Amino acid sequence: MTPxxxxxxxxxxxxxxVRLLRAEGFEPTICWTNPNIQPVSEWQRRLDTLRAWADEVAHVDVIVAGDDRDAWEAAAAPAGFDRERRCRACYALRLAEACRVGRERGFEFVSTTLVVSPYQLFDACGEILSAVAPRFGLTPVWRDFRPFYPEATRESRELGMYRQNYCGCRFSAAEAAIERHEARDARKAAKAAARSAAPQV
Ligand code: SF4
Structure with missing residues (x-):
């Protein structure tokens, strides 16, 4: 297996x-570097969930790398609700730290789990990994794992894992809350329209 x-x-x-990369002949070591996750209690909960699964189920090593919150505030937060700009800065910061650790630990290949979520900016993330990895002498392994997201959802529910309902930063928490409210309002409006269209008896 290739590390x-x-x-x-x-x-x-x-x-x-992890499953798909192993099937390709890679042996992943996980690198946690997510200074985007707010509040800190949420960061801890996600890390604990990851570690429990990595230790007890997947048997994969986890490296906890740097989580520079000041750097995240300086690089990503100024973009505010400009999602493209904010997420690009966020990806760049996290992937650069992962690549720094990769170089330090003698890895040749690097990838990210961001490739599985349909909620991420897939092309932007791939572009950034492809630009950052060579700067640290690493080869990016970029795959489209998004078709496997439903399976990840099903399996993580079955395992009883904690599943967050926003990406990580305070901006994404606000955006997700607005989307949930909009969806709820749309459902209510659809029900009201159906009731008023129903024949009166
Ligand atoms: S939405 Fe997610 S990827 Fe984008 S800036 Fe916030 S935490 Fe980072």
Whole structure:
């Protein structure tokens, strides 16, 4: 098996990338570097979930790398609700730290679990990994694991893993809450329209 450093954003998103990369002949070591996750209690909960699964189920090593919250505030937060700009800065920061660790530990290949979630900016993330990895002498392993997201959802539920309902930063928590409210309002409106269209007897 070929060693590969796998940046992981959380436990549920790690399930399928670890399985699929192993099937390709890679042996992943997980690298946790996510200073984007707010509040800190949420960061801890996601890390604990990841570690429990890595130790007890997947038997994969986890490296806890740097989590520079000040750097995240300086690089990503100023973009505010400009999602493309904010997420690009966030990916760049996390993937650079993962690649720094990869170089330090003698890895040749690097990837990220961000490739499994349909909620991430897939092309932007791939572009950034492809640009950052060579700067640290690493080869990016970029796959489209998004078709396996439903399986990751099913399996993580079955394992009783904690599953968050927002990406990580405070902006994403607000965006996700607005989307949930909009969806609820749309459902209510659809029900009201159906009731008023029903024949009166
Ligand atoms: S939405 Fe997610 S990827 Fe984008 S900036 Fe926030 S935490 Fe980072």
């Amino acid at each position: 590969l450093l796998l940046h992981a954003c959380c436990g549920p998103c790690s399930l399928e990338p």
